Amino acid sequence: MTRKHSFQRTCLLCIAYKIFTFLISLNCGNKIIGGKACANYDSVLEGEKIVGTALKNFGKIDILINNAGILRDRSFAKMTDADWDLISDVHLKGAFKTTKAVWSHFQEQNYGRIINTSSGSGIFGNYGQANYAAAKAALTGFSLTLALEGAKYNINTNAIVPMARSRMTEHIIPPGEFIVSLFDWNFIPNLK
Numbered sequence: 092m093t094r095k096h097s098f099q100r101t102c103l104l105c106i107a108y109k110i111f112t113f114l115i116s117l118n119c120g121n122k123i124i125g126g127k128a129c130a131n132y133d134s135v136l137e138g139e140k141i142v143g144t145a146l147k148n149f150g151k152i153d154i155l156i157n158n159a160g161i162l163r164d165r166s167f168a169k170m171t172d173a174d175w176d177l178i179s180d181v182h183l184k185g186a187f188k189t190t191k192a193v194w195s196h197f198q199e200q201n202y203g204r205i206i207n208t209s210s211g212s213g214i215f216g217n218y219g220q221a222n223y224a225a226a227k228a229a230l231t232g233f234s235l236t237l238a239l240e241g242a243k244y245n246i247n248t249n250a251i252v253p254m255a256r257s258r259m260t261e262h263i264i265p266p267g268e269f270i271v272s273l274f275d276w277n278f279i280p281n282l283k
Contacts, residue, residue: 135159135185138192154204157186164219182226203246211254
């Protein structure tokens with residue numbers, strides 16, 4: 092069976108902070124062909140438990156999406172150590188813990204895909220979000236480094252920076268056309 096055909100059984104692992112873990116079966120035509128989900132209520136700081144739940148229920152993991160996030164917006168002058176640490180823990184350390192938990196599995200199967208969710212705040216900054224912007228910018232560097240280290244094991248890592256220009260974001264996102272594709276559409280077969 093080729094990698095393309097085995098992809099039909101691939102599970103997409105999405106990490107959500109203290110809510111649940113989704114696993115969605117995909118096929119090569121980018122159509123959902125059913126699927127199962129299993130709840131996991133652990134913090135992303137307990138990446139081993141989250142990955143363990145997925146492996147117990149599905150047998151393998153092919154894709155990890157680090158999408159956990161919270162906000163504790165305060166101006167830098169009013170920001171506490173607790174505000175800083177909580178954001179760093181959820182966004183950056185959480186991505187580290189879940190990725191670390193799945194990394195050896197990806198190496199053993201010589202295949203893995205990781206998507207880390209960053210933010211426009213990590214690129215442009217945003218008032219009251221020094222903690223959030225720092226964590227999201229760090230995820231970009233984390234992704235670039237993992238891409239280099241994972242290449243010899245066929246582990247691809249990307250960072251996405253979802254954003255939209257609106258009245259609410261016009262003071263953050265520069266004027267004019269600003270479209271940057273950080274996603275390699277060859278990352279998943281036949282998703283062009």
